[in-house]
Amino acid sequence: MNNEVLLTRPSWIEIDLKAVQFNAKSILKHTDAQRLIAVVKANAYGHGAIKVAQALYDIGVRDFAVATIAEGIELRSALYYENVKIILLGVQDVNQIHEIIKYRLSPAVESVDWLDQALHGMNDSEILNVEIAVDTGMGRMGAHSKQALQDVYDKVKESSLLQLTGVFTHFATADDNNQSYYMKQLKLFEEWVESADIPKKYWHLANSGSSLWHYREINTQTIRVGSVLYGFNPGAPLLKMPIKLHSVLTLKSKIGAVHKLQTGESVSYGATYTAQEPQWVATLPIGYADGYLRRMAGMKVLIDGQIATVVGRITMDQLVIAMDRYHPIDTEVTLIGKSGNKEISIEEFSSYARTIPHEIVTSLSSRLPRVYIK
Template identity: 60%
Template sequence: MIKENDLLLTRPSWITVNLDAIKQNAQTMLKYTGAKRLIGVVKANAYGHGDLAVSEALYEVGVHDFAVATIDEGVTLRQSFINKDVRIILLGVQDVSQVSVMVSNQLEPAVGTLKWLQEAVSMIPAGENLALQLAVDTGMGRMGVNSESELKRLYEFINANDKLLLSGVFTHFATADDGNQNYYHSQVQKFNKWVQAVGIPRKFWHLANSGSALWHTREIDTNTIRVGSVLYGFNPGAPLLSLPMALKPALTLKSKIGSVHQLQAGESVSYGATYTAQVPQWVATLPIGYADGYLRRMTGMKVLVDGHIEHVIGRVTMDQIVITLAHQYPVGQEVTLIGRDGDEEITIEDFAHYADTIPHEIVTIFGSRLPRVYE
């Protein structure tokens, strides 16, 4: 695991991840919802925070269930927890031809068709079994059974085959983190009606994604919550909904000034010469660009230098950005792109709002050229 004081920053732009913040957020959500079990969603490299480091930190506070999107993510995680009691759920649609990989790595695929189950049974080695998550499509429209009768067929098929084990049943809410409450309630009603009619015990249910755990905890079963964004301390409902409790942001994005010079009046910076100085002014170049996930459309975004606000000027390029300076600063001066500096703060929600997107896209788009440093 990289520690900040051990890191040789040959290109000084990096992400710092506060693992204690992630632990604290998990405990906050368990207390707030009254849940007995938390499934930590660590897909997409733990939303850009680092799946292995995050999972190991969560394991330290009693989280033994994780969810990823792909088989590769699941295999990597299993290798990290090879001698520990950890369940790994595959949330996405999986190729049935990979059943042997799922069995050998104890991965639990989400299943939504009888055909998939029928093919899988013939591929499970003798004496082995495959644990399954039944996916119920109540309105997301991506995968899963979409009727009570279909759910019953799959449940009965699983119970009739000793190579198959039911490990969970879930649905995913399309509007848990926005204002469309009618649609949300229709999904809840479908799930409850179908699952209860089929007779799947409540111990298998997990409905509460981050949005549900935050804003609908009294409306659904929350004995088990399945959350991602709240672990990392950002608001999945931003900017429409406010958090009902405080979460601690885990990610900070920083860079260091690579060069400093003074623009004269009439001089321009970056491609297209879209910014021209009206008066003499100091500017600095930072070694970060859209190839790192600092989006091209972030021109004009604020950054923090020595506790005060500056701005990105000119076009964001592949590897560099240019920022304003109130006065001359030395090469190597630290600049905060996401995080706090003194009394000022730039949150992931601020960054996403400026980029006209959601926080999830921002944290998952930061690339591998940005080292993750763990506090």
């Protein structure tokens, strides 16, 4: 562990890169896929896009997906190899077409109009790689009908400046129990893409949910996954994991102050917690500005494999825990992850927060140092 990093902030995140690699290999084996597109948008779901992508590159992954042009440029600066493809998911500003081409990014496109504007701004020496997005029911972006898809594909084929690199859709209910809606989307994608005669080598429609629970129903030659790489269940709590994944992220802090509350004494804003008897409490230098949400009061933490509890209101930079005995300053505390034979999983943490793991990990702020374990 890099103690110089920890000295700047005694609250930090540990990222297990071998766990990322294990999870990638596991989902490839589970689906019998030949190719994996690793979704590393939002700084690899808060885990660190460059470090995660480099770890995946080391085991043979050559395809990555981000959300924005800025994310794509940052990733390309680290993965400059010719054999690495970076897909831009979502809507992109066509006025940035030269930046997209310069950094060899492959934008998702949905319409002939967008392509016409892009071509108008390009010169004859430029080639734009495109991913055709198909909206089969997510309702956000993509060709919205069989004819719209055909028109976009025809436009790509007729221009020498455009190169098709993929065609995809995104499932709205692959990670819950709404199977009828999932099958409706799948049927539409297959019908529209086959009608347009787009070769299967370009297809990628298996996100984490469909790769985990629907891999027998769809084409999984190429899978496009995010949450699976980071070791959490995208279908929690409705669906159980069909494969074993390794936890990637651990959130830790250290006790910065400790004292004994006397009966009747309170802590933090609003005096919402009052000791009913003498009680050891400790302050941790982490709060909602770090992504430890204000509503997490009452959540457990782990000290030496034993449970302590967050009490009082969580503030911007600090929180307080109640302990069953004295622990000295600098004692390590686990807020997400394993300690001894106990674990606070990201699924348990997000359930307590009344949200999903995706929101938790992407909310952990940049002022929490990331420490990478290889």
